[in-house]
Amino acid sequence: MSRVQPTFDNLPEEKRDRVLQEATREFADHGYEQASINRMVKRLGIAKGSLFKYFGNKKGLFEYLFGQALAEFKRPLKAIRDTSGKDFFQRIENSFLASAAFIDSHPHLYSIYLKMLFNEHFPMRDHFLGEIRGAHAKYLRQLVQNGIESGQLRPELDVDETVFILHSVLDRFLQNHAVPSLDKGIEPEKQRLKDKARAMTDFLRHGLGNTSS
Amino acid sequence: MSRVQPTFDNLPEEKRDRVLQEATREFADHGYEQASINRMVKRLGIAKGSLFKYFGNKKGLFEYLFGQALAEFKRPLKAIRDTSGKDFFQRIENSFLASAAFIDSHPHLYSIYLKMLFNEHFPMRDHFLGEIRGAHAKYLRQLVQNGIESGQLRPELDVDETVFILHSVLDRFLQNHAVPSLDKGIEPEKQRLKDKARAMTDFLRHGLGNTSS
Amino acid sequence: MSRVQPTFDNLPEEKRDRVLQEATREFADHGYEQASINRMVKRLGIAKGSLFKYFGNKKGLFEYLFGQALAEFKRPLKAIRDTSGKDFFQRIENSFLASAAFIDSHPHLYSIYLKMLFNEHFPMRDHFLGEIRGAHAKYLRQLVQNGIESGQLRPELDVDETVFILHSVLDRFLQNHAVPSLDKGIEPEKQRLKDKARAMTDFLRHGLGNTSS
Amino acid sequence: MSRVQPTFDNLPEEKRDRVLQEATREFADHGYEQASINRMVKRLGIAKGSLFKYFGNKKGLFEYLFGQALAEFKRPLKAIRDTSGKDFFQRIENSFLASAAFIDSHPHLYSIYLKMLFNEHFPMRDHFLGEIRGAHAKYLRQLVQNGIESGQLRPELDVDETVFILHSVLDRFLQNHAVPSLDKGIEPEKQRLKDKARAMTDFLRHGLGNTSS
């Protein structure tokens, strides 16, 4: 998976980045099948054959590109998880903000992820989605367990159920952040990202927090 | 929008239905751009020219088809909203079940909706999504307001915020119902739909319900 | 095998013939893989899509074209076989001449056949070659058996062996007729086809004929 | 013809051989046009530019390669011709066996030869084929003349005609040896090569031999 000809690795970094960036944008704009290699190379100003030299075929290009992104995708989660000792809901709120920040700095990647969610025709779709969801699940489960042990969460909570809820709200929060038009009329418009994250967290605190303490 | 040549309206109902059904299936299976008029007419056994006579072009076909579906989409919501007087959380739970039932009986339509969610290349996408979300918002807002007035929901709840939360959880519940594989590893596997709806409702009861009464 | 869209059958005969003729020429000139659909349609002055409508794909075009030819290929053999009662060697000589005449009127087809002989990449190659060789074998075997029964051939001849010899000489005679340059320096140049056929027949008469009678 | 850059001649013999061997195999497997320089260099593990340095272009590579082979191709014929004094039909039989042995030890070369026979798109095709046929003709003509002079062949035989017949039968014998599937249904299946050669020779003895002596 995500193998690449050394040809590509030997390219000057600047060019390599431009190629990946242009390709990512094309996939983000049109999905996998509708993405056009022709458009890519025209915008890049390189020969069609070169792209195929680098990645073998369209599938190879996508897998490499998204595989690279996946690694980066997982990094912020780890960073937060490792900053233990903090307040549970504070960490949730930080997660919201960190994920939103990641999306802001990689809007095309998130756009691809969203398209992939309900479109069957992405190479290695199941694998990629599994990795992403798995990383989230692992991260959230640990958070929840810590939260229960430290008494910040109600002790009778079902861990799986809670993880599912957290994930749902986080996902929707991020979707709304990236494609706000989708929730016009549903979501209360808030100017500032921090306010949104705070509101979500407050809701979760009510739903999950241990009020007896 | 969704204008159609009288040619199509004059068709025998049976044929009309078959055309829309086959087209819906094609769009559900392949999305808008990848849907093939060729495949449709081949399966339908009608001339390609006929389809263009009826709907003008691919865009016209899709808009008509999804416009028709939209009306049907809204109906179950109304039905539940009008059965007032019941318990708030009971009605929420009923909504979950009714929506799941609608999806089960119109899997292709829901599949199109999901593909449309994060793919810009559907004709009138903004309009259609707006209609659907609007209908949901209107329905949920009324429910929430009733809930607060009747004392079943905590009075300090922000209505908009609450609607957003309810919608997020409902959406994810339905996505999970239609494409369960997506949440492998995240969502606790439950055999029965009713159990899932109940679990979701219970969570919401804790998060939103008025415990002081 | 050799299925064709009715689209093609409904074409005016003149056009149909021109299409097959141009395609046959292209395959004869370049073999299967090197034959170019682009060149065909350019010479024909029709749209590329049309050819694919007619035959589905390159393979379909070739199979149809060669399948049609195969039927015609077999016809002259039958005609001669059915004129029984004649002298064995006279019929052999007639076969040589009839086959050469067929080649002269279908030079492109014979050219395809020759290319197919030692080139693996023709669709249905085994089937087509089998049909041709089988038809020849059947025809020759009956001739030989008649020849032995009527006392014109030496009775101790092995039938299979004799058929093989006859076929070898016939094949080479035809190859030499169609591509005389191949045998420059080996075959004695004869102006007239009839003389060649006579010479071959005479040789066979010496090798196979019953001299005791 | 078959000029080569000194670059290639200066290569270590081992590498030179490997290059020619790999190229021969590629041409044998795919013919000239379909042979892929890309595949060759990938299998060889050398740079594409090197091959072009050595041979200029694809044409140059083929001409050099086949030119080298041609010399070897002619050698066994000479060997047999020079063993004079033997029985004519014995030498014919030996020729059959020697040629078959050559093919067995150079299957790729014979495969190229067969493809070249009826495919115009080999560089220097006419020249190469002429050389091969010429060598055969020269060899066979001398054999026949010796045979007539020594009284083993019927004196009234036309030399050219006889050479043509001998060559036809030899060629077909070899084709059948290399690609036996071609003659399924026509040629009597014999397990052992020697039996086939013997059968052919016997037939020729009957057709050409001097029975009066």
Add this chain to the structure above:
DNA sequence: AATGAATGAGTATTCATTCAT
């Protein structure tokens, strides 16, 4: 001398759309 990145014209095939019958 050797490399291997870059090229761009070439390939078969699909597609929504038009329009004469």
Add this chain to the structure above:
DNA sequence: GATGAATGAATACTCATTCAT
């Protein structure tokens, strides 16, 4: 009103050849 033949630009991908390093 229905048909389906014709179109041609679009697609992913391959190839022999060149040339700067």
